[in-house]
Amino acid sequence: MDLKKLISILLFAFLCFSCTNSSKTHVYSGYALGTSFKIVYSSKYSLDNIEKLTDSIFFEINSSLSTYLISSDISKINKGIDSIKVDNHFKNVFNQSKVIWKSSNGFFDPTVGSLVNAYGLGPNIDTDRVFDIDSLMNLTGFENVTLLNDRIVKKKAGIFLDFNAIAKGYCVDVISKMLIDNQITNHLIEIGGEMYASGLNRTTNTKWRVGIADPLNSDPNSYNLRLSLKNKALASSGNYRKFFIDSITGRKIVHTVNPKNGNAYSTNVLGTSVLADSCMTADGYATALMAMPLEESITLINSLLNIEAMIVYLDEEKNVKTYFTKNFENLILD
DSSP: OOHHHHHHHHHHHHHHHHHHTOOEEEEEEEEETTEEEEEEEEESSOOTTHHHHHHHHHHHHHHHHOTTOTTSHHHHHHTTOOOOOOOHHHHHHHHHHHHHHHHTTTSSOTTTHHHHHHTTOSSSOOTTOOOOHHHHHTTOOGGGEEEETTEEEESSTTOOOOOHHHHHHHHHHHHHHHHHHTTOOSEEEEETTEEEEESOBTTTTBOEEEEEEOTTOSOTTOEEEEEEESSEEEEEEESSSSEEEOTTTOOEEESOOOTTTOOOBOOSEEEEEEEESSHHHHHHHHHHHHHSOHHHHHHHHTTSTTOEEEEEEEOTTOOEEEEEOHHHHTTBOO
16 A cells, blocks of 8 residues: 555544544523523533433532522521431531631621511512511621531521522532533533533633623623633622612612621622632622622732632722732633
8 A cells, every 4th residue: 555545544534533523512501599500511422311410419409508498408497497417518518608708707698598588688588678687687697507417506596597699609510520520521501690611612622701791781691791711610799680679768679688787788899700719619709799898808809819809899989990800800801
């Protein structure tokens, strides 16, 4: 066989091999945890049982952590049942919440559940919203809750735990691990705006490109900016869409409750976005930064390793400003 013919055969074989082993883009989307979700992954074959696997994860996390499900472990604990032995999902979220609570000086606090309900922002809504903040503040404080021998111990019986500010991010992490366990390392997962970008988008052989919603635009498809991500989580928080006007006081009630004073009123911080190695961590800090005074937020975010942030706020003249950490800004696409 002459050399020219041999090269032709080898080239043909290489092309065939490349075609048969090329990745395709697969998309699976739906509705869970009270919001929409989307999974995009690059793989030669689709994961045939992805619906069953993700449904199982959503079911497990709801059964453990959903305050909207009366049969969940957290709902039983909030009712005062102290014999519940919590699962690994609960323990993972609880332990990371303690870390964020401590580092944020208590501005991230899952014990604000009673206040959340009182303002009409949670599952147990007080329709007249007439309540004593001081009395409810007495039922807050994450220092009053511990995890001992897989059981929750509360120093004050009326404390209402609420991990909704971190649970979506945690669910993103669990789904990502499931995909990696199934040898799907290139994927982008998004649940209600919280996301994790793993590996590369093999369709373009580039990092995953994601958008951050514009806090000044009511259109959820309006993006403030776009980022390029690889092996990073992104979570955002804001009071620009999740609010209502209290019919009694006429004040704007936002979904972020300040654990320090019990208020759920808008501040000069319009929106936050956080990058971290896990979506659970990004989710928790994005919430904390919404509640914290701007100066404290900037000090905190610059003291943390592997955490980057963007904060959109109003200055003293009511002009919209944006603060970026350096490594966050470096990921912004033109």
